[in-house]
Amino acid sequence: MELFVERLLAGVTNGSIFALLALALVMVYRSTGTLNFAQGEFALFSAFFAWWLVGTGLPVWAAVIAGMVAGFVLCAAAERALIRPVQRKSELATLIVALGLFSGLNAAVALIWGTDTKVMPSIVPNGLEDYFELFGARVYGDTVITWVALAAVTILMTLLFTKTELGLHMRAVADNAESAALTGVNTSRILMLGWGLAGAIGALAGSLATPLAPEQLSVTTMFPIFIGACAAALLGGLDSLAGAVIGGLIIGVVEAMVTGYVPLVGGAMQQTTAMVLIVLILVVRPNGLFGSKELERV
Amino acid sequence: MSALEISGLSAGYGAADVVRDISISVPAGEVVVVLGANGAGKTTTMRAICGLIDRRGSIRVDGVEIGSKPADVVNAGVSLVPQGRGTLGTLTVLDNLRVGAALRRDRAAIEEDIERWTSVFPVLAERVDQRAGTLSGGEQQMLAVARALMARPRVLLCDEPSLGLAPRIVQHLFATLRDINSEDATSMLIVEQNAELAMDLASSVYLLEVGRVVRSGTPASFREDTELRRAYLGY
Ligand SMILES: Nc1ncnc2c1ncn2[C@@H]1O[C@H](COP(=O)(O)OP(=O)(O)O)[C@@H](O)[C@H]1O
Numbered sequence A: 001m002e003l004f005v006e007r008l009l010a011g012v013t014n015g016s017i018f019a020l021l022a023l024a025l026v027m028v029y030r031s032t033g034t035l036n037f038a039q040g041e042f043a044l045f046s047a048f049f050a051w052w053l054v055g056t057g058l059p060v061w062a063a064v065i066a067g068m069v070a071g072f073v074l075c076a077a078a079e080r081a082l083i084r085p086v087q088r089k090s091e092l093a094t095l096i097v098a099l100g101l102f103s104g105l106n107a108a109v110a111l112i113w114g115t116d117t118k119v120m121p122s123i124v125p126n127g128l129e130d131y132f133e134l135f136g137a138r139v140y141g142d143t144v145i146t147w148v149a150l151a152a153v154t155i156l157m158t159l160l161f162t163k164t165e166l167g168l169h170m171r172a173v174a175d176n177a178e179s180a181a182l183t184g185v186n187t188s189r190i191l192m193l194g195w196g197l198a199g200a201i202g203a204l205a206g207s208l209a210t211p212l213a214p215e216q217l218s219v220t221t222m223f224p225i226f227i228g229a230c231a232a233a234l235l236g237g238l239d240s241l242a243g244a245v246i247g248g249l250i251i252g253v254v255e256a257m258v259t260g261y262v263p264l265v266g267g268a269m270q271q272t273t274a275m276v277l278i279v280l281i282l283v284v285r286p287n288g289l290f291g292s293k294e295l296e297r298v
Numbered sequence B: 001m002s003a004l005e006i007s008g009l010s011a012g013y014g015a016a017d018v019v020r021d022i023s024i025s026v027p028a029g030e031v032v033v034v035l036g037a038n039g040a041g042k043t044t045t046m047r048a049i050c051g052l053i054d055r056r057g058s059i060r061v062d063g064v065e066i067g068s069k070p071a072d073v074v075n076a077g078v079s080l081v082p083q084g085r086g087t088l089g090t091l092t093v094l095d096n097l098r099v100g101a102a103l104r105r106d107r108a109a110i111e112e113d114i115e116r117w118t119s120v121f122p123v124l125a126e127r128v129d130q131r132a133g134t135l136s137g138g139e140q141q142m143l144a145v146a147r148a149l150m151a152r153p154r155v156l157l158c159d160e161p162s163l164g165l166a167p168r169i170v171q172h173l174f175a176t177l178r179d180i181n182s183e184d185a186t187s188m189l190i191v192e193q194n195a196e197l198a199m200d201l202a203s204s205v206y207l208l209e210v211g212r213v214v215r216s217g218t219p220a221s222f223r224e225d226t227e228l229r230r231a232y233l234g235y
């Protein structure tokens, strides 16, 4: 029972990180209809930046916020300078630019900060004694902070989209950019903002994930997380906030259970679980659990 | 003075101009109709006025030259009801109307306008919380007009508002446009391929052929010309 709860909590925690990065994917997908394959590497760059700032003596929380700002600027700039010029031409071109960004950012991280493993400190007290017990399992501070972060980001994004004029304009641009422009909405600003917010959310995911990641912060840290986030976003239907969150938690828990209870698969094969899930989702339910089907008369 | 004065407008997609040297004048408070066959460049002209594509030439509203960004055009008091209606299908009817007021800051007046246009178009009032993509073609056309009106335009542009609609609905639509024109003195520039109804509202008519204005005059002068009548008025 205790072991089961421990695995469940570990799954929920990993799932929260998947969900956060999946929310970033949904944000981009809703603003430009693109699956941003570089989202994980944007997060990686921002997390390294935050780690570097901690090294200069900045408190961890301030470094994480600065990393989010960097993620915002980087992603918004990439949308404006690299994605938008090719987007009008073809979807394939957009995909290739995203893949280029993926390897470019990864190489930039290796070039600037080296390929050795770093230790990113946790944003909250995270010593051996900093835990409380839940059904007999120990819950540490860095676990709780991922849950809190996911809840906070989900609530803020929901409020943004449903309660604010900015959110209304973002939904309008995602639906029909030309109609939105005709009412005077600044579509260029909205697209950059959508990507920027995704960059900031991804940066948060990256900074929170690394204290949990077994190998700490290295150039390969974000890849398995990105695969999990892709599975989560696909399961949730790519354009649904609730879908991304629920998808992330499901993927995290399924991974933890498979790793824990299926002897042959084992810990080294974690990503395979997510990969298999991705293929299954695409075959069985390409719109995911919550994806909006086209519901329009012409 | 003209509410909208287009002179020497040229625009296109890429290298070649699709429309050249277009000049159209919409007198304040009046309705002007642009006729033209499919592919003549009517939509291109409208898109150029609204800043969706690059243009050359001059566009003045009440004598003042307007900017080339879509928001400049809306701010100058010009709103377009686009061909195909431009419905924001995943948004509710109410949200579609709110987006129409994107550049306005007068919250109370925005709510009043929502009240007003949903009572002018009762089909919208019954469906405010419904996703706009589920409306019928006629309802979406009403919504497109209402959305454009939410910006409180001085000049309303309509690109083929009757396209694909049943005759009864087209009649209702034009009756409503006539009311708005007379109540608010909103000037209108209406593009149609088959324009008998629009001609009833118009004080002047322009004919577009392969990207140029080839003729303009009063509706009566167009009706008198047998050839034009057969080609564009269908009788
Ligand atoms: N997006 C576009 N790209 C290239 N050419 C276009 C585009 N839209 C329209 N055209 C061309 O411009 C010409 C005028 O089209 P349009 O303005 O839509 O005519 P109308 O509205 O009078 O039917 C046509 O020859 C059409 O093929």
Ligand SMILES: [Mg+2]
Binding pocket: B042, B043, B044, B083, B159, B160
């Ligand atoms: Mg047209």
